[in-house]
Amino acid sequence: MRRASRYPLGDVTVFSLIIINKAGGLIYQREYQAGLRSLSTNDYLVLAGTFHGVHAITRSITPKLPLAQTSPATTTPGGGGSAPPAGYSYPNPGIAASGLEHLETEKFRLTCFQTLTGTKFLLFTDPMTGNVDTIMNKIYELYADYVMKNPFYQLEMPVRCEAFDRHLGAWLRGRT
Amino acid sequence: MTVYSFYIFDRHAECIYKRRWLPRPASIAGKSGQSATPAISAGGGQTVRATDDDSKLVFGTVFSLRNMVRKLGGDDDNFVAFNTSQYKLHYYETPTNIKFVMLTDTKSPSMRIALQQIYINLYVEYVVKNPLSPVEHPGGVGVNNELFEESLEQFVTRVLS
Amino acid sequence: MAAPPRHSAMLSMNSAVATPQPMPGDMSQGPPQSLTPQPSQGLRVPSNRKTIYDRHLNRSRNAELSRASFAYLFAEMVTYAQRRVTGIQDLEKRLNEQGYPLGLRLLDLLFYRTTTTSSSALSSSSTSSSPPNRPLRILTLLHLIHGPLWRLLFGRSADALEHSVSPDTPNEYMITDNDPLVNAYISVPREMNQLNCAAFVAGIIEGVCDGCGFEAKVSAHNQPTEMWPSRTVFLLSFGESVMEREKVLERSGIK
Numbered sequence: 001m002r003r004a005s006r007y008p009l010g011d012v013t014v015f016s017l018i019i020i021n022k023a024g025g026l027i028y029q030r031e032y033q034a035g036l037r038s039l040s041t042n043d044y045l046v047l048a049g050t051f052h053g054v055h056a057i058t059r060s061i062t063p064k065l066p067l068a069q070t071s072p073a074t075t076t077p078g079g080g081g082s083a084p085p086a087g088y089s090y091p092n093p094g095i096a097a098s099g100l101e102h103l104e105t106e107k108f109r110l111t112c113f114q115t116l117t118g119t120k121f122l123l124f125t126d127p128m129t130g131n132v133d134t135i136m137n138k139i140y141e142l143y144a145d146y147v148m149k150n151p152f153y154q155l156e157m158p159v160r161c162e163a164f165d166r167h168l169g170a171w172l173r174g175r176t
Numbered sequence: 177m178t179v180y181s182f183y184i185f186d187r188h189a190e191c192i193y194k195r196r197w198l199p200r201p202a203s204i205a206g207k208s209g210q211s212a213t214p215a216i217s218a219g220g221g222q223t224v225r226a227t228d229d230d231s232k233l234v235f236g237t238v239f240s241l242r243n244m245v246r247k248l249g250g251d252d253d254n255f256v257a258f259n260t261s262q263y264k265l266h267y268y269e270t271p272t273n274i275k276f277v278m279l280t281d282t283k284s285p286s287m288r289i290a291l292q293q294i295y296i297n298l299y300v301e302y303v304v305k306n307p308l309s310p311v312e313h314p315g316g317v318g319v320n321n322e323l324f325e326e327s328l329e330q331f332v333t334r335v336l337s
Numbered sequence: 338m339a340a341p342p343r344h345s346a347m348l349s350m351n352s353a354v355a356t357p358q359p360m361p362g363d364m365s366q367g368p369p370q371s372l373t374p375q376p377s378q379g380l381r382v383p384s385n386r387k388t389i390y391d392r393h394l395n396r397s398r399n400a401e402l403s404r405a406s407f408a409y410l411f412a413e414m415v416t417y418a419q420r421r422v423t424g425i426q427d428l429e430k431r432l433n434e435q436g437y438p439l440g441l442r443l444l445d446l447l448f449y450r451t452t453t454t455s456s457s458a459l460s461s462s463s464t465s466s467s468p469p470n471r472p473l474r475i476l477t478l479l480h481l482i483h484g485p486l487w488r489l490l491f492g493r494s495a496d497a498l499e500h501s502v503s504p505d506t507p508n509e510y511m512i513t514d515n516d517p518l519v520n521a522y523i524s525v526p527r528e529m530n531q532l533n534c535a536a537f538v539a540g541i542i543e544g545v546c547d548g549c550g551f552e553a554k555v556s557a558h559n560q561p562t563e564m565w566p567s568r569t570v571f572l573l574s575f576g577e578s579v580m581e582r583e584k585v586l587e588r589s590g591i592k
Binding site: 145146149150151152153160161162163164166 | 405408409411412413414415416419522523524525526527529534566567
């Protein structure tokens with residue numbers, strides 16, 4: 001009951017979690033609830049690599065809107081590597097262009113969170129769920145704690161941290 | 177709601193129709209109606225090149241995502257839409273494997289019904305039922321007829337915005 | 338007997354410091370007007386009797402240190418210790434060696450803090466009348482480790498203190514921590530499941546024991562339970578000489 005008051009948006013069904021390193025390699029995959037078809041390890045590796053590429057493409061096909069011809073001197077919003085080419089602006093100027101963030105299908109919803117360091121967290125949930133961002137933040141927090149602070153974890157390598165599994169599993173079970 | 181672009185891909189993965197809408201500049205937004213939204217296919221050489229590349233990228237994206245979704249959700253699952261911080265991409269696939277893709281702003285509601293309506297009320301009516309249009313449409317032949325383009329224009333400007 | 342020489346050494350050192358006028362940058366002594374005039378040269382103590390040794394260096398609200406900083410530092414220590422080790426035992430030995438000097442040094446601070454609260458006179462050298470604060474018996478030492486040392490290090494007491502039930506090993510004692518701070522973020526790989534990084538803490542305990550004159554070997558062992566997956570038991574086995582002395586002290590009734 002304590003949880004219900006903390007997360008008023010209701011229950012969340014988390015199907016599975018995938019973590020992809022900055023090179024597109026699969027470093028973590030866990031299923032929490034049945035609902036999606038489970039694939040072979042090899043298929044998951046392919047999926048991670050494919051998604052990594054698609055994610056980059058979805059950023060590059062961001063619509064580029066020509067700035068008004070009458071004022072070519074208008075400055076485009078600066079944003080590092082994700083700034084639009086000169087003479088064009090993105091639909092939401094001021095926000096850096098991102099890759100795919102949410103994907104909806106009839107059966108599930110995929111939320112992708114990319115950290116500033118390039119690691120991607122893919123969370124598969126029920127399409128009816130809200131506050132996925134809360135879960136994502138918590139996962140990132142647990143990752144920072146139990147993976148990055150573990151002296152036996154080698155960066156960019158598959159995550160095999162028992163404490164991470166345990167805390168994440170307990171937290172997700174506690175919510176659903 | 178703003179529509180940025182619209183694509184149709186046939187069953188051979190070829191882009192048979194594409195169209196981009198530019199947002200009307202704020203200064204002349206109130207003055208003119210539909211005539212102020214030019215189709216980008218009449219734009220300069222550089223722009224055409226960019227959109228040509230875009231259509232291939234768009235197809236690659238939706239094709240990969242569709243396969244991924246089917247792999248995970250089962251063969252009866254369908255990829256509906258995705259969004260980034262800048263835009264939202266809507267997807268609709270007909271049983272005959274024609275793919276309709278529309279890029280809109282991030283705040284738009286689901287366009288699944290709208291894409292279905294474009295298919296049923298516009299594509300089937302003015303392209304499929306058109307006796308002058310060929311069965312296949314390489315390079316967009318038969319799709320780019322006046323009736324279809326005009327009614328798509330009206331649909332996007334009147335119904336969707 | 339380590340206590341009297343330590344005390345006299347401190348006196349002589351501080352008398353040397355006390356003769357010149359107050360140094361401008363000396364924060365430990367406080368402003369000069371807060372000093373109580375001492376009858377003779379000796380340790381200079383502010384009027385509120387709080388020297389730098391009495392307080393935590395960290396003056397923030399709850400005197401807390403960043404747990405994350407410690408976790409990163411300790412992770413790096415483990416990584417460092419892992420270089421060129423031959424096996425798990427070697428790694429644990431290295432961690433133990435990293436903790437040992439810390440225990441030796443911590444002991445002085447621990448004694449200093451406990452003496453200033455229990456015995457009143459600091460400058461008076463009449464140590465004979467005040468109760469001896471260095472543990473002489475094993476049980477006193479174990480209570481010191483279980484309570485004050487653990488509180489100093491981790492902010493809470495240890496969870497259990499036991500004596501070995503086996504008649505063959507009367508020299509073995511066990512201190513249990515249900516959730517050691519050092520292991521909070523550590524997942525040991527399956528192929529190294531014998532390893533417990535709390536060997537570092539075992540080293541600290543060993544340092545404390547040695548500093549008190551109790552020769553001992555301390556090791557950390559995993560004893561996970563359903564509720565406490567990182568429960569750790571520190572096994573203290575005291576040397577022969579300690580056990581012999583213990584018997585003598587018991588006969589003469591020294592507590």
